[in-house]
Structures are given as structure tokens and as C-alpha cells.
Amino acid sequence: MGIKPTCKEVHRLVSEQMDRDLNIVEKARMRVHLMICDACTNFSGQMKLIRRAMHHFPLDKDGK
Amino acid sequence: MTNPTLFQQLEAMRPALLRFALLQLRNPELAEDAVQDALVAILEKPDQFAGNSSLRTYVIGILKFKIIDSLRVAGRTVQIETEPDQSEDDVIDHLFTANGHTVDPPQAWGNPDAVLQQQDFFRVMEICLEKLPAQNARVFMMREWLDLETEEICKELQLSSSNLWVILYRARLRLRECLDINWFANH
Numbered sequence: 001m002g003i004k005p006t007c008k009e010v011h012r013l014v015s016e017q018m019d020r021d022l023n024i025v026e027k028a029r030m031r032v033h034l035m036i037c038d039a040c041t042n043f044s045g046q047m048k049l050i051r052r053a054m055h056h057f058p059l060d061k062d063g064k
Numbered sequence: 065m066t067n068p069t070l071f072q073q074l075e076a077m078r079p080a081l082l083r084f085a086l087l088q089l090r091n092p093e094l095a096e097d098a099v100q101d102a103l104v105a106i107l108e109k110p111d112q113f114a115g116n117s118s119l120r121t122y123v124i125g126i127l128k129f130k131i132i133d134s135l136r137v138a139g140r141t142v143q144i145e146t147e148p149d150q151s152e153d154d155v156i157d158h159l160f161t162a163n164g165h166t167v168d169p170p171q172a173w174g175n176p177d178a179v180l181q182q183q184d185f186f187r188v189m190e191i192c193l194e195k196l197p198a199q200n201a202r203v204f205m206m207r208e209w210l211d212l213e214t215e216e217i218c219k220e221l222q223l224s225s226s227n228l229w230v231i232l233y234r235a236r237l238r239l240r241e242c243l244d245i246n247w248f249a250n251h
Binding site for chain 2: 057
């Protein structure tokens, strides 16, 4: 683990926070990185969208 | 006495219910049984549906219970493959450079509320779910569709927590990539 978190680490943390409580160090590393990284911020929003979308399934009729 | 209107409504939902039962269970007979059990349960006790939620929400709720039952029974006989193979590691590794940067930085997808209004989005997402490897899809849907707690999934599938987190991460990466290519690149 380097001093500055990488996108690789933060992507994983973004996913894992959906399945477990991150510890205080992990949370801090993720938050600081998200403030300066558009790619990981977009990724984080996309993970939330996927979770929300899963709750809409299945739709009423085929493709409707 | 069955209510013909209720019966017709349920029959209209059947294809969609079956597709999702199949996505989750990955076994046509088990999927058919789960849907049948759910519909019969509702038709036998139509009064249980109080109308507080939509019929669709109610039916999906019952179906999810039946699917969880089915997974529990199947779990005792079918051991899920938990050893990640080489191609699994590549799913994560090929997204990042050696120093941990993204190779292809995720671009914005636009307003999430607007995306969730689009029927086509869900059609593409369903295709992307179908394309997930079976084990990946089963675990991902247990978590995100059946809403099971991670402890419960670990217990059912005899997975370690860290193993489960990696499986879910891979599934999310695959889905994200599939949606990015097949939906967002075109909108």
C-alpha cells in the first residue's frame, strides 16, 4: 500500500464498501482520492446506478 | 375460485419472472418450478395481496422467497465453483496500468434518474447480466437482486468473505464495462 491510493485500490474499495464497512483508514484514503479523481468518481456513481437499477427488475412485461 | 383478472395479470408477468428466475438459478427446471410455485401461492390466497404495494412488487417479493428456497436446496447438492481461474484475474488487471492508473478512465454516464427512466437501458442491462459467467451472475444477483446479506451468501455458498468481495467486484466491473460499451457509448 503506497502513501497515495491508486485508482486500482480505490475502485476495489468503492465496490467493497457496498458489501462491508470499510475501516477508518480505507475510508479516508478513498475519500481523499475521490476528491481529485474524475475517473474513480464516475466509477463510484456507476456502481450506485447499477445497484439502483437491479431493484427495478424484472420489468412488467417483455421490454416494457 | 380464482380471479380471472388476477390470473391474467400473473400470466402476463410470467415471461419476465421466468427470465429473472433463470438468470438467478441458471437452471430451466428450477426456474420454472420457482415461478410456478410463486404464482400458485398467490392464486391460492389472493386475499393475501392487500393492495398496499403494486401487484408486480408483491409477486416479485414472493418469487424471490421461492428462489431463495430453491437456492438453499440446490446449495446442498450443487457445490458452486469458487476457484477463480486465470481469466478471472485478468478482468481486474487489464483495467489498470502497472502503477495502478486506469487504462481507460470511466467517463460520466449522465444523470442517473434520467438513465433509470429509459426502458432500453434495462434491456441492455438484462443482456449484460446474461453475459456474465454463471457463477458470477448467481452470486451478484443473490446480493443485488435478492438483497441477501453477505454473511448469508457466504454461508449458503461456503465462500470466505474476501472471496465473495472479489467475486462481486468482478461482476460489477464486467457489468459496468458491458453497459459502457453497449449503452452509454450510443447515448
